[in-house]
Amino acid sequence: MTTAAPPSEIADEALAVLRELTGRPDAVFREGQDDAVSALVERSERALVVQRTGWGKSAVYFVSTALLRRRGKGPTLLVSPLLALMRDQVTAAARAGIRAVEISSANMTEWDDIAARLAADDVDVLLVSPERLTNPRFREEQLPGLVARCGLVVVDEAHCVSDWGHDFRPDYRRIRDLLGTLPAGTPVLATTATANERVVADVAEQLGAGGVGVTTVRGPLSRDSLRLGVLRLPSDRARLAWLAAHVGDLPGSGIVYTLTVAAAEETARLLRDAGHEVRAYTGRLDDADRKDAEEALRTNEVKALVATSALGMGFDKPDLGFVVHLGAPSSPVSYYQQVGRAGRAVEHADVLLLPGPEDLAIWQWFATSSMPREDHAAAVLTAMADGKAWSVARLETVADVRRSRLELLLKVLAVDGAVERVQGGWRSTGQPWVYDADRYARVTRTREAEQRSMIAYARPVDEAMCRMAFLQEALDDPTAAPCGRCDVCAGPWYSADVPEAAAEAASAALDRPGVELAPRAQWPTGADRLGVDVKGKIAPGEQIEPGRAVARLTDLGWGQRLRTLLGDDGIGGVVDLEAPSIEEDPDAAFDVPVQRSVSDLPPDDELIRACARVLASWDWKERPGAVVAIPSRRRPRLVTGLAQGLARLGRLPYLGELTLQHGGPTGQPGGNSAFRLAAVWDRLVVGPDLRDRLAEAGSAPVLLVDDLADSRWTMTVAGRELRRAGATAVLPFALALTA
Template sequence: MTTAAPPSEIADEALEILRELTGRPDAVFREGQDAAVAALVERSQRALVVQRTGWGKSAVYFVSTALLRRRGAGPTLLVSPLLALMRDQVAAAARAGIRAVEISSANMTEWDDIAARLAADDVDVLLVSPERLTNPRFREEQLPGLVARCGLVVVDEAHCVSDWGHDFRPDYRRIRDLLGTLPAGTPVLATTATANERVVADVAEQLGAGGVDVTTVRGPLSRDSLRLGVLRLPTDRARLAWLASHLTDLPGSGIVYTLTVAAAEETANLLRDAGHEVRAYTGRLDDADRKDAEEALRQNRVKALVATSALGMGFDKPDLGFVVHLGAPSSPVSYYQQVGRAGRAVEHADVLLLPGPEDIAIWQWFATSSMPREDHAAAVLTAMADGKAWSVARLETVADVRRSRLELLLKVLAVDGAVERVQGGWRSTGRPWVYDADRYARVTRTREAEQRSMLAYATPVDQAECRMAFLQSALDDPTAAPCGRCDVCAGPWYATDVPEAAAEAASAALDRPGVELAPRAMWPTGADRLGVDVKGKIPPSEQLETGRAVARLTDLGWGQRLRSLLGDDGVGGVVELEAPSIEEDPDAAFDVPVRRAISDVPPDEELLRACGRVLAAWDWKERPAAVVAMPSRRRPQLVSGVAQGLAGMGRLPYLGELSLAHGGPTGQPGGNSAFRLAAVWDRIVVGPELRERLSSVPGPVLLVDDLADSRWTMTVAGRELRRAGAAGVLPFALALTA
């Protein structure tokens, strides 16, 4: 719905700028846009705009910027969460004659030039990421001057401010502190398309810190152009085969979302093999490749990008024709945000969810990985009590936590004021800090409720309610009503058949085992602080060769089978997620799974054949001359069975197992490198009998294990074998955790 702007002091001027921005001489403001502009420009208020994707939130801040700059105000400071979003916003601003620049990791060589332009008042909009607010150089050299003279502050994708939001980012919480330093009367705009009442209230409270009034502009969230559907298929093979067969049925070009990087890459490969023009888009791409992939989709040079959530907020292709999800996001709010990429400037766009039984396990892994632990925080703060700057690598020797989680913990502590980022690392501020267990428990309960809600959204057609009304209700939209277009309201609009040829091709691709197991080349920094006297490069005489594994636990196909065998926690734990039998109930694969104990069993013939295929395709420099098994306390039958089976296949001598010393490895899998190395150092040894057998082996040995996580167990075991006389060590694992 569009309406003309009501009379105001700036109505005509604002409309003129809007038409320049859109390039349309007949453009008019949509309902609520003009009210938000007037609040910012005429009344210097703080406003929170919650409107559906495609409503035109960026028009509000670009029109407001142009009006304020004409009145002598300083530049707009725009906090934006993603590089792709920044690029789109810079391009949109240029169309309206607004000089917008970004400061990000992608243009570090331009920072000095941008600083000079800011000093010369030659910039209208400066875009920064929330992480940039923690950068010492930016915080000390640029931010104070910007805060003192900026004409408008914009917080884009403002749901990230709230830890209740589906895409909470700790650095966004710094914005509350930033707002507290603004001169009185500086207008502030926060925008989002994906916030329920809880998030809206939280964001508004943070915007209004200090008693400042906040105007909330909220509109209906129904998207009339979207046709929603859910297709439930029992296996990853069936989902991929359906997509390969029916991708061309979907209108225009679009996005196929997956939950993991491995799934995105595998799916893109399979679709290319089926003759489709697609590309993978994940966080592993460098900035240049991301830009190229985005432009390929915008220019319709590809049918689809197969993407993780790295292609998310703010990606702008108004004529995007479809969004398909292979696996469901963990909340309806997140799902609404992603499907909102489609149908902005076309009458019809198709949105289809193909949920998978593995979705729940992936949700749980991401949920637990985003929560800081109290013992980790205590260890970090205790170490930093010396008042010195600590690098992240050095902190890894005091808290047994992976680097990504450690960096998240540091951001949380920094936002809470307990530590600060300085040149050379992080330093304690000396301010007391208390672990807010109640808040984290509340957030956990909220996310669990969102997961249950997402399972309810994926209900079969004959049992579901209107898909669009469901999403609107999840976002607390009071205008929710049946849409008349989705598969519940109008019947399934998508094909449901899975052609046999496509199923066979998908099975062949997924049944193709084998991924590279890269050897460790460097000892972890700070290992000596944990009693392991090594540093620098691992000597070539003690290194492993490049190895192989059957699959990653995150892979489709064999990854899913190995996850079931080894445990769904990704680190070979003692329990796994198990769904009821598909044969008993085709929809049961999507039910909430139960937990059961994992038993140690010998390998079956299918697994041994897969291992054999990996070895047959291995382009090793020298064929192994013998097989050795890792000692396993949890799965001795499985590990020794695989080792002996491979020895039999290759007609190689089986030399037996390595031995455990001092009770074997300590601790739990999943920590950082320094702790993992210390946990296995001097605890895996070559026993006398194995040492004697090694003396008669003329070539490298194949070292077999079930799971490679940090790879330090393999590294230490290989070092012991090399020091005992092995000519080389070829590591082989059933699965990699990543």
């Protein structure tokens, strides 16, 4: 929809600026662009633009910036969510003759020069991330002056403002506070390509806080260049084999999305082995490697980047020829956002989804990890009631929550006004705070509905509706209609053939077990505040050696098998993996218990053979001379059977297991280092019999066996006890790592 606007008095000037910035004398505004420019420049209003990717939202704020600068206004402040997006916007601005700079963690050495340029009015657009608004130095030194003199504020990817948006970010909620500090009459533009009516209403309400009028410009979201399809294959092997066999047939260069970092790295490795020029792109890459990978795809040096959602809103390649998903995103809205990268400047682009049985478990894990818990918030606020600055490391000793989730919690508390970021960490503001259980329950229900909708999107061709119309309806686009191009409308355009050679290669890659288990080298900060009197580096005589595991639970291949075997530990436990088939009953998959009972069976021959392959490829300094098990209360037959089986396989003495003391380790996987260490400290000991058998075994290293390594503190403490009891070295071995 587009709200009615009076004829613009600056239409001719705006058109001239557009042609000047694009370098095209025949350039014209797309429908709605001139309305938005007029609202910002002529009437100093606030505008929300909801348009498909490629419509030209950046043209609105570049033209508006140029016109406002001509009228003596200050620079535009553009809040952008990703470094990659900032880089592309800075480059696009330069092509348009707009002087744009960014302030981010990637260019801290340039901040002083940028401040000088701002003071000299030598900047047209300043790009910052929403997280920068919480930075004490930026907030105190730069933000007040910018707010006082900026000519335009732009909120890019504005769906992030809303709880209901597919990519909600707590720091985006600070923008409402920022808008409240702007001088009267400062125009504001919010843009997004992925917002349904609920998100549009929420964002518009936040933009219009204080009674300011908001012009909404919304257009049709159908993408005529995209040909959508869903290919359902029976296993991860078949999906990887299909990709290895057919990625070369896809047009141009593109993106292969995966749901986890491990899957991205594993898939990229398999495709390279199959002769395809691809690279993995994940959040683990440093900024320089990300830039290099982006440029390689942009210049068609690679066929594809195999990426997680880290390559999302920020990447701009108008001629991207395809997007393939190995595993489905958790909502049609986020899926539309990702596939919208393709086909912006080409007539045809192929979009294919290859859903997997593990998708639902991964969705649920991410959903639960993004929600702050009331008990964690209470612990943090109680500790911070002293009014002093607390570092994140110190706060880890008051709440048993991993650092990433703790930092998310602090952002939520900061946005709600309960804490503030200061030099040295975080400090309580003294303002009362109440856990909004109703709000989080509503968000949870919305997320579950989105997941059901994504399952419906991925139905087989003979059961589905037009793929593009489905996505449009999910975004409340009233123009939704059959596209005539997708596999539902025109029949499958892709081959479902999985060549035998490709299937064998994929099976060989996925059946190749073995990942490194890195040893802990340092005790966690603040452990002494939890009753564990250690600090600094772990003494060399108490350390364990680098170890091995069969797989990570997030891996394809063996990762999936181990998720089933280990049940409700790690990522495998967030949903019942034996739930009703989503093909048979999509809704039933959401009506299962959160946890399942733990089966405890001895390891089968296939698992023992996989472990043997890991041991055979282990480049240890010295072969182990004996095997010891970590006692398990949950899976004693599995762990003991595994340790005994490995001992028989290697013709090594099995010395038994450590002794549980004080009831054994406490807690569950998923907490932070300080709490996980405290949960096992003094609870695993070397009993007299095991000590005697260690002495009899001689000086060779000990292979220490467990089922799951999460924080690695159980292995570390158990290994320390063995070292103190006389073991010259300890080689840790686990079936699975949680990450």
